[in-house]
Amino acid sequence: MFHGRYGLDALSRAMIWCALALSVPTLFIQHGSAARYVLSGLTTVILILALLRAFSRNFAARQSELYRFSHIERNIGAFFARARDSLRSGRNEFEERRKYKHLTCPQCMQKLRVPRGKGKLRVTCTRCGNKFNAKS
Ligand SMILES: [Zn+2]
Structure with a gap:
């Protein structure tokens, strides 16, 4: 049909x-x-x-x-x-x-992330090697 x-x-x-x-x-x-x-x-x-x-x-x-x-x-x-x-x-x-805090390197503005809840951290920038203190 x-x-x-x-x-x-x-x-x-x-x-x-x-x-x-x-x-x-x-x-x-x-x-x-x-x-x-x-x-x-x-x-x-x-x-x-x-x-x-x-x-x-x-x-x-x-x-x-x-x-x-x-x-x-x-x-x-x-x-x-x-x-x-x-x-x-x-x-x-x-x-x-929730897990990471995002930071910016004060010298080269590279974005970095550190685990939260670790207190005061000594952060080393992955791009320029600059070291700075940050709270996580
Ligand atoms: Zn840097």
Whole structure:
């Protein structure tokens, strides 16, 4: 029955999943409420659109839709990956600040770090060899 028709692609499948997800809350919303009408209306529209796409003979238009969809999907994926990375690096920085004190060599401005909680330290700069006292 899909002969010569476009068939289900990733976008149509995503639309069907989306419609199913939207239909779940309607099971818990009382009959006759506006929210229920909106949700079931949306579910129906999305399902009809997904079916129209599947039975379409206009492959070029459907493929360009799929292309746009995969582009958006990639952007969303990249957004979450970035959010996850910044969360992780933020946590690492917090650990770093808790364990080490960051100092600057007064002679060459080289950034140095010393372990915290060691009292008064005699710090030797790794770049210029300058020695100075610091509290950790
Ligand atoms: Zn130095």
